[in-house]
Amino acid sequence: xxxxxxxxxxxxxxxxxxxxxxxxxxxxxxxxxxxxxxxxxxxxxxxxxxxxxxxxxxxxxxxxxxxxxxxxxxxxxxxxxxxxxxxx
Amino acid sequence: xxxxxxxxxxxxxxxxxxxxxxxxxxxxxxxxxxxxxxxxxxxxxxxxxxxxxxxxxxxxxxxxxxxxxxxxxxxxxxxxxxxxxxxxxxxxxxxxxxxxxxxxxxxxxxxxxxxxxxxxxxxxxxxxxxxxxxxxxxxxxxxxxxxxxxxxxxxxxxxxxxxxxxxxxxxxxxxxxxxxxxxxxxxxxxxxxxxxxxxxxxxxxxxxxxxxxxxxxxxxxxxxxxxxxxxxxxxxxxxxxxxxxxxxxxxxx
Numbered sequence: 001x002x003x004x005x006x007x008x009x010x011x012x013x014x015x016x017x018x019x020x021x022x023x024x025x026x027x028x029x030x031x032x033x034x035x036x037x038x039x040x041x042x043x044x045x046x047x048x049x050x051x052x053x054x055x056x057x058x059x060x061x062x063x064x065x066x067x068x069x070x071x072x073x074x075x076x077x078x079x080x081x082x083x084x085x086x087x088x
Numbered sequence: 089x090x091x092x093x094x095x096x097x098x099x100x101x102x103x104x105x106x107x108x109x110x111x112x113x114x115x116x117x118x119x120x121x122x123x124x125x126x127x128x129x130x131x132x133x134x135x136x137x138x139x140x141x142x143x144x145x146x147x148x149x150x151x152x153x154x155x156x157x158x159x160x161x162x163x164x165x166x167x168x169x170x171x172x173x174x175x176x177x178x179x180x181x182x183x184x185x186x187x188x189x190x191x192x193x194x195x196x197x198x199x200x201x202x203x204x205x206x207x208x209x210x211x212x213x214x215x216x217x218x219x220x221x222x223x224x225x226x227x228x229x230x231x232x233x234x235x236x237x238x239x240x241x242x243x244x245x246x247x248x249x250x251x252x253x254x255x256x257x258x259x260x261x262x263x264x265x266x267x268x269x270x271x272x273x274x275x276x277x278x279x280x281x282x283x284x285x286x287x288x289x290x291x292x293x294x295x296x297x298x299x300x301x302x303x304x305x306x307x308x309x310x311x312x313x314x315x316x317x318x319x320x321x322x323x324x325x326x327x328x329x330x331x332x333x334x335x336x337x338x339x340x341x
Contacts, residue, residue: 002135002215002240002278002308004248008179028179033136033215033309035171038316040277040308046175054168054176 003041006030015047015058024058026050034061043067090151097121098150100143105159105198108190113163115195116143118150124204127338130195130231131158132213132220134309135182137174138162141312149212152331153339155205159195161188182216184252185223192224196231208232208338210266212330213239215309219257225268226260233337235330237271238308240278243286261290267297269333271326273306273319301329 006028013024024047034042043066047058062070081087090096100118107113116138120126129149133142138160149156161183162173177183192211199209210233213221218239225234241248244256268291272284279287284302291298303310303322310319311326 004182004241004250004253006178006181026179028175030178032178035136035174040317044175044178046179048176048179054166054172057172057175059171059175 003032017058037061100147107194108187115157115159116146117157118146119155125206126155128199128205128209129154129156130211132217134215134217137170139170157195157199159191188220189227193228210334210338223257225266226263229265231266233266235269243283258287258290261294264296267337270300272302273310274302274304275307
């Protein structure tokens with residue numbers, strides 16, 4: 001988009017959208033104009049299956065504070081899970 | 089200017105054209121009814137996609153007397169809602185400048201070949217489409233006017249260059265072959281007022297014909313009536329500037 005601040009990473013997971021659950025293989029992370037949030041810029045997460053049609057997408061648009069909070073919480077949860085021996 | 093005693097009619101539909109590498113892509117086409125001759129316009133959509141705002145805008149140009157073609161630059165990335173397709177392109181780092189040049193050059197040829205066109209064709213683009221409009225006005229001979237609305241990354245640092253965007257459009261300014269209208273918001277972060285200054289300096293240095301309008305109280309995308317950044321007063325004045333510029337350059341008014 002306008003900022004071109006975007007990165008992609010391969011992932012392994014499942015996501016749910018209008019068509020139900022499907023396997024995810026790619027996450028795109030960008031900081032650019034949102035489609036829906038009433039802000040000029042947001043942190044955008046697109047979880048997709050690259051071989052699927054463009055509609056195979058789980059989309060999230062977050063304001064900057066929410067994005068930072070989410071990263072922290074994910075790290076905290078993963079640490080608790082690792083410390084508890086749940087992550088191999 | 090429209091008056092209430094005038095006949096008005098238009099044709100608007102999806103068409104197909106051979107774009108870059110002769111790939112068949114679709115495009116939205118809107119034109120006034122009648123023999124003309126009418127001036128032409130090529131619209132370059134923004135990175136949020138080949139969306140409803142651009143189809144509306146194509147019809148707006150047709151209502152103002154322009155034969156208008158808006159190619160789908162994301163045709164090769166699959167089909168779905170404009171948002172889903174645009175999100176895929178965003179994740180892939182956009183489309184290449186080379187591909188855009190091929191698609192827009194083909195659109196110019198198609199409009200020029202229309203029997204009801206007067207031989208003059210302009211360019212209009214917003215956001216990334218504003219950047220592409222400036223790039224195409226420099227790299228494709230044959231356009232008679234270009235409108236760059238808040239095109240970000242026309243001025244780029246070396247660190248911002250990518251394989252898909254290997255040259256900053258401002259660096260092609262010496263090759264600019266038509267007058268340019270620039271519409272910018274002074275609160276925009278891409279382009280910043282300082283980047284607009286740099287673009288203006290390049291146009292002056294190369295002796296190019298240009299007209300810039302910079303609006304206080306407006307940021308990025310202030311024409312978009314479906315987004316919170318819409319600014320009514322600035323947008324109305326900006327649209328008036330757009331059509332005055334195109335009437336002068338393409339209709340000879």
